Amino acid sequence: MQIEVASKRRKVHRPGSLVIDVTSRGPQPWVRFSPFYPHGGIPVPMSPGETSESVEGxxxxxxxxxxxxxxxxKLSVKSMKGLKRTVRxxxxxxxxxxxxxxxRLLDYRTARHEIYLPVYRWVLEHRLRAEVAELHALAMSSEVVLLDYTTNGDVDDLSTPLxxxxxxxDHVRRFSLAAN
Structure with missing residues (x-):
């Protein structure tokens, strides 16, 4: 299995590789992996009965x-726009x-572990099963490069966005292990 992550900001030239944009500007069906995508019905951690349209929400x-x-x-935003709240x-x-x-307030690291990761994992497992299976199949037959605006895969590296x-x-690799 060959699956990597590369920056959408840099020109990616990998002959023979399948390059897939999984950002909010990517094509269907891959845009559905964007945290901004409005899947709906996403449980809000530590908020029984509350749901969101998107992970970013x-x-x-x-x-x-x-x-x-x-x-x-922000939980009800379906347009993929107007979600960000800024320090400015x-x-x-x-x-x-x-x-x-x-x-209580969670620090950034704890919030990644207790909010972002469980919510994004829930979407992968409940809203993107078919797409995950398709990525797995593609990665079994050729190198797949996923484009994102950041490439930080270390949840504990707080210096750059995840x-x-x-x-x-990582989820597709685990999917592969579970399938074998």
Whole structure:
């Protein structure tokens, strides 16, 4: 199995490789891997009965700033636009709320482990099974390169954003192990 991650910002020239854009600007069906894609019905961690349209909706909704707490409106965004909440507008990020009504803030690393990873894994397992199987089949017959805006696959490296393409590659590798 050959599956790698490369930066969409750099020209990727890999003769014989299948290059797949899994960002919000990618083609169907691969755009469905974007954290911005509105799959709907995604459980919000530590918030029983609450759901989101997208992974990014959960991440942004639970983010807490100096001048703004959670923003549940981000959970219902279906357009893949208008999801980001920025420090320019709200001040420094204080952390992520442990659930919509939680009383504690999670630091960045803990939020990745307790919010982002479980939510993205849920989407891979419940909304993208067919696409994961297709990527697995493609990677068994040729090298697959997944394009993302960042290539950081280390969840504990907080110096750069986490690459969802790296999470996909890891999930497809695990899928391969489970299939064998």
């Amino acid at each position: 959960v991440w942004q909704a639970l983010k807490v700033f100096e001048s703004a707490d959670v923003d549940r409106s 507008r709200f001040g420094a990020v204080q952390g992520h709320r442990a659930g919509l009504h939680g009383d 690459s969802h393409a790296a999470l996909i590659a």
